[in-house]
Amino acid sequence: MSSSDERRDPAEKPSVSRRNFLKGTGVAGVALTIPLAPGAEARAGVPAAPVIGPEKSKITLNVNGTARSLEVEPRVTLLDALRNDLDVTGAKRVCDRATCGACSVILDGKLVYGCSVLAIEAQGRKIETVESLASNGELHPVQKAFVDNDAQQCGFCTPGFVMACKSLLDHHPEPSAEDIRMGLGGNLCRCGTYVGIKAAVAQAATELKKTRARGGRRNG
Amino acid sequence: MAEYKWPEESKRKYIGKRISRIDGPDKVSGRAKYTFDINRPGMLFGKVLRSPHAHAKIVSIDTSAAESMPGVKGVRIIQGPGTEIQWAMDEIAIVAAIDEGTAEDAARAIKVKYEVLPHVVNERDLAAVPAANRRPPTEQTKGDPETAFKGAEVIVEDVYGNDVITHCCLETHGVVTEWQGANNVLLHQSTQSISSVGGEMARALQLPAGSVEVKMDHIGGGFGSKFPVDRWGVEATKLSKQLGGAPIKLMLERDAELTVAGTRPSAYAKVKVGAKKDGTLVAWESESWGSGGVAGTGMPPYPYVWQFANQKTRHHSISTNNGPQRAWRAPNHPQACLVTMGALEDLAARIGMDSLDFVLKNIELTGVRANVYKDELLKAAEMIEWKKIWRPRGQGGVGSTSTLKRGLGLSLHTWGGGGHASDCDLTVHPDGSVEIKIGSQDLGTGTRTTIQIVVAESLAVPRELVKVHLGSNKYPPSGSSGGSTTIGGVSASSRRASIDALNMLLEKVAPTLGTTADKLEAVDGRIQVSGDPSKSLTWKQACAKLGTQPLTTRGKNPGRENLTSAGVGGVQMADVTVDIETGVIRMNNFVAVQDCGLIIDMKTAESQVFGAMIMGVTFALYEEKVMDNQTGRMLNPNMEFYRLAGLADIGNFKVHMMTGKGYDERGPIGLGEPPTVSPGAAIANAVANAIGVRVPTLPLTPDRVLAALARKGGQAS
Numbered sequence: 001m002s003s004s005d006e007r008r009d010p011a012e013k014p015s016v017s018r019r020n021f022l023k024g025t026g027v028a029g030v031a032l033t034i035p036l037a038p039g040a041e042a043r044a045g046v047p048a049a050p051v052i053g054p055e056k057s058k059i060t061l062n063v064n065g066t067a068r069s070l071e072v073e074p075r076v077t078l079l080d081a082l083r084n085d086l087d088v089t090g091a092k093r094v095c096d097r098a099t100c101g102a103c104s105v106i107l108d109g110k111l112v113y114g115c116s117v118l119a120i121e122a123q124g125r126k127i128e129t130v131e132s133l134a135s136n137g138e139l140h141p142v143q144k145a146f147v148d149n150d151a152q153q154c155g156f157c158t159p160g161f162v163m164a165c166k167s168l169l170d171h172h173p174e175p176s177a178e179d180i181r182m183g184l185g186g187n188l189c190r191c192g193t194y195v196g197i198k199a200a201v202a203q204a205a206t207e208l209k210k211t212r213a214r215g216g217r218r219n220g
Numbered sequence: 221m222a223e224y225k226w227p228e229e230s231k232r233k234y235i236g237k238r239i240s241r242i243d244g245p246d247k248v249s250g251r252a253k254y255t256f257d258i259n260r261p262g263m264l265f266g267k268v269l270r271s272p273h274a275h276a277k278i279v280s281i282d283t284s285a286a287e288s289m290p291g292v293k294g295v296r297i298i299q300g301p302g303t304e305i306q307w308a309m310d311e312i313a314i315v316a317a318i319d320e321g322t323a324e325d326a327a328r329a330i331k332v333k334y335e336v337l338p339h340v341v342n343e344r345d346l347a348a349v350p351a352a353n354r355r356p357p358t359e360q361t362k363g364d365p366e367t368a369f370k371g372a373e374v375i376v377e378d379v380y381g382n383d384v385i386t387h388c389c390l391e392t393h394g395v396v397t398e399w400q401g402a403n404n405v406l407l408h409q410s411t412q413s414i415s416s417v418g419g420e421m422a423r424a425l426q427l428p429a430g431s432v433e434v435k436m437d438h439i440g441g442g443f444g445s446k447f448p449v450d451r452w453g454v455e456a457t458k459l460s461k462q463l464g465g466a467p468i469k470l471m472l473e474r475d476a477e478l479t480v481a482g483t484r485p486s487a488y489a490k491v492k493v494g495a496k497k498d499g500t501l502v503a504w505e506s507e508s509w510g511s512g513g514v515a516g517t518g519m520p521p522y523p524y525v526w527q528f529a530n531q532k533t534r535h536h537s538i539s540t541n542n543g544p545q546r547a548w549r550a551p552n553h554p555q556a557c558l559v560t561m562g563a564l565e566d567l568a569a570r571i572g573m574d575s576l577d578f579v580l581k582n583i584e585l586t587g588v589r590a591n592v593y594k595d596e597l598l599k600a601a602e603m604i605e606w607k608k609i610w611r612p613r614g615q616g617g618v619g620s621t622s623t624l625k626r627g628l629g630l631s632l633h634t635w636g637g638g639g640h641a642s643d644c645d646l647t648v649h650p651d652g653s654v655e656i657k658i659g660s661q662d663l664g665t666g667t668r669t670t671i672q673i674v675v676a677e678s679l680a681v682p683r684e685l686v687k688v689h690l691g692s693n694k695y696p697p698s699g700s701s702g703g704s705t706t707i708g709g710v711s712a713s714s715r716r717a718s719i720d721a722l723n724m725l726l727e728k729v730a731p732t733l734g735t736t737a738d739k740l741e742a743v744d745g746r747i748q749v750s751g752d753p754s755k756s757l758t759w760k761q762a763c764a765k766l767g768t769q770p771l772t773t774r775g776k777n778p779g780r781e782n783l784t785s786a787g788v789g790g791v792q793m794a795d796v797t798v799d800i801e802t803g804v805i806r807m808n809n810f811v812a813v814q815d816c817g818l819i820i821d822m823k824t825a826e827s828q829v830f831g832a833m834i835m836g837v838t839f840a841l842y843e844e845k846v847m848d849n850q851t852g853r854m855l856n857p858n859m860e861f862y863r864l865a866g867l868a869d870i871g872n873f874k875v876h877m878m879t880g881k882g883y884d885e886r887g888p889i890g891l892g893e894p895p896t897v898s899p900g901a902a903i904a905n906a907v908a909n910a911i912g913v914r915v916p917t918l919p920l921t922p923d924r925v926l927a928a929l930a931r932k933g934g935q936a937s
Contacts, residue, residue, distance in 0.1 A: 090250020154664030156440030192834025
């Protein structure tokens with residue numbers, strides 16, 4: 001949405017939905033005056049940032065190597081876009097505010113909370129979800145380690161933990177206890193599977209090391 | 221006639237071994253579909269408008285603005301004008317719209333006028349609870365406690381308890397519901413009771429019981445909170461009907477999950493307990509109170525496990541304007557255990573006895589399981605090195621410093637866990653593959669895996685041949701997964717179905733092997749003449765004798781000959797370090813020794829015990845539903861401030877399962893509840909041992925630890 005004619009001036013079109021959107025997100029009155037000042041963008045003398053929404057916009061997301069098109073409002077999170085619009089449901093919605101890590105996905109190689117990234121922000125970036133890890137029906141060493149060590153019970157936190165473990169081992173192939181504490185400290189489990197998860201991290205690290213020694217796939 | 225019993229240990233190929241859960245690969249790869257993951261064609265999203273007030277009367281509701289919003293398909297009032305709301309976030313209306321954002325906007329656009337009424341949301345201080353919120357107390361006396369206390373040489377009197385906690389299922393409660401034609405409903409629900417919610421929904425819709433089909437492959441936690449077809453599910457289904465049957469997904473938001481979808485009641489008690497100087501227990505008296513919401517709550521079984529000849533209990537049920545209680549793993553037991561074991565720990569300390577010696581001295585008062593407890597106490601003590609580390613109260617265990625105090629605490633517990641009613645259908649196909657259909661559910665406890673193990677063991681075939689189907693109410697009915705009843709139920713029914721099927725197959729192939737069925741046995745994927753492997757058929761050859769017609773049997777529990785029983789004991793010991801400058805508690809070691817009869821899968825059984833211990837660390841140290849007296853609302857309905865233990869919080873855990881003679885012959889007994897009972901007591905006792913003073917109520921947050929230390933003079937004595 002970069003062409004200027006698609007930008008909307010809220011002062012010209014006092015859209016109920018935009019007001020509600022701002023109210024809904026808890027933006028205070030002082031912030032409201034900025035977008036409502038007529039012509040503010042033009043007067044600022046800098047190239048205007050594209051304004052999209054509040055209606056749905058067509059975007060394309062690169063999910064697990066495939067370009068996927070969808071129409072979402074700007075307020076829709078990457079997590080909800082994956083789950084509701086693309087039926088990619090491995091990442092789970094649990095706390096929905098960046099505490100529990102059940103929604104963890106890897107964005108341009110970096111682990112993020114899918115609930116705390118907007119879908120529109122993820123355009124043009126490489127999105128990896130838990131669905132991408134197994135190749136040719138063979139589980140990734142992290143996934144296999146979770147199965148072998150029973151690092152799961154109900155399994156609802158598991159995709160997030162698997163992604164966090166993968167990211168941890170991508171960046172720390174031989175993680176210290178502190179690396180593990182930091183790398184997995186952003187994920188929570190209710191059933192209590194941490195004993196298995198600790199064992200799984202150890203097994204996966206060893207397996208990945210062997211794979212690297214054999215010249216196998218890098219970064220898992 | 222077939223004989224139903226479990227195989228001898230020497231003949232077990234799968235039972236009791238360490239086998240990975242069979243749905244593990246689906247769960248780690250994101251393939252496992254939970255109710256929250258179900259997306260149906262043309263599906264709408266439901267959102268609920270909730271009461272901001274803890275106690276109020278609804279005066280008027282105006283849904284017109286919501287109904288006229290683009291994208292909104294329907295609005296339905298759940299509780300209309302005149303209704304008295306009894307807790308904050310109770311359901312007022314439900315909206316269905318084309319996407320979540322629109323549904324949220326629409327729910328916000330509904331205008332409700334309330335007449336706000338006074339509320340009570342806290343009950344920790346009994347004296348501060350208004351008379352109107354108290355039920356008449358109940359009282360029970362056994363023996364003559366008054367006289368017995370006169371003979372006590374040492375008496376402890378103190379207050380113990382725990383605050384309300386919630387289930388905090390990671391997958392919130394909810395449904396995806398739709399009509400298929402005018403008279404049939406397809407319901408995906410996150411439920412612990414696949415075989416009963418359909419009938420319950422049908423009753424609410426005034427349909428015949430069979431017209432609601434329920435499906436659920438996986439569930440993201442229940443812990444006792446997901447038995448009923450909830451009002452939100454019924455209302456979503458009624459709204460779907462108004463909208464021509466369109467599928468509606470209604471999953472609770474996190475704040476609603478923590479506020480209205482289930483709590484474990486609070487429990488507080490003033491306890492007086494007496495003993496002789498040599499440690500012999502003589503009498504118990506308690507005055508307790510607690511609340512599970514508007515309906516109050518019953519008395520936990522005080523005193524817990526220990527059978528005093530002379531005891532008196534008095535209990536006050538308190539009604540509060542909080543979301544209602546639901547069964548929470550081992551209902552009432554963790555509370556009763558915390559209060560009882562806390563008072564006994566304090567009594568031992570007052571006498572100057574090692575609490576392990578004190579408990580062993582009185583072990584006969586635990587009744588029928590005294591020997592089990594004794595074995596378990598000794599095993600746990602060895603695992604945690606009790607005698608090496610333990611020091612008298614307040615001296616600090618081995619390794620303590622001037623500010624870091626180490627302590628040990630112990631607790632013991634019991635639970636029933638007998639198998640529930642369970643039916644299943646087992647089919648042996650002519651190609652040798654086997655299927656079992658059972659209206660049960662796998663809560664993450666390993667139910668699927670254990671059923672496969674039982675069938676494969678019973679037929680002597682590789683596990684891979686056995687496909688387990690559960691999670692549908694179109695399969696033979698099996699009980700709810702609650703009260704640790706599932707493993708006993710499903711293992712018994714699937715064992716009987718398997719034995720019957722095998723016997724039918726033996727009849728079929730006996731002529732081929734030139735003998736009679738009673739001379740045949742199934743061993744390692746073969747059917748052979750007993751003791752003569754030279755006369756045999758492979759499993760596949762044997763099944764081919766079925767011709768074109770698969771063989772099907774119905775297994776049941778209960779049935780002839782008991783394959784399961786009830787009643788287990790467990791012991792846990794905690795090793796903690798408390799920083800007396802900050803009040804922060806660290807778990808060092810935590811051990812559990814648990815009995816659950818015959819173990820079907822050692823790996824998932826141990827996982828369940830580890831899980832219960834970790835959940836126990838959470839409720840001992842972190843979890844509290846914090847209610848605000850001013851607004852009547854929960855202050856922490858989220859996961860930042862409703863804290864769960866993380867990976868770094870748990871320390872070094874060890875589990876030992878009691879097996880072999882004396883255990884195996886009782887058959888499988890449930891394990892979901894028992895290990896969740898003791899953690900609060902064991903950890904609280906370890907803290908008291910470390911810092912020399914009792915922190916009266918869980919959770920043992922740093923502020924409470926520091927307050928307890930301040931009361932005794934700021935020093936660990």
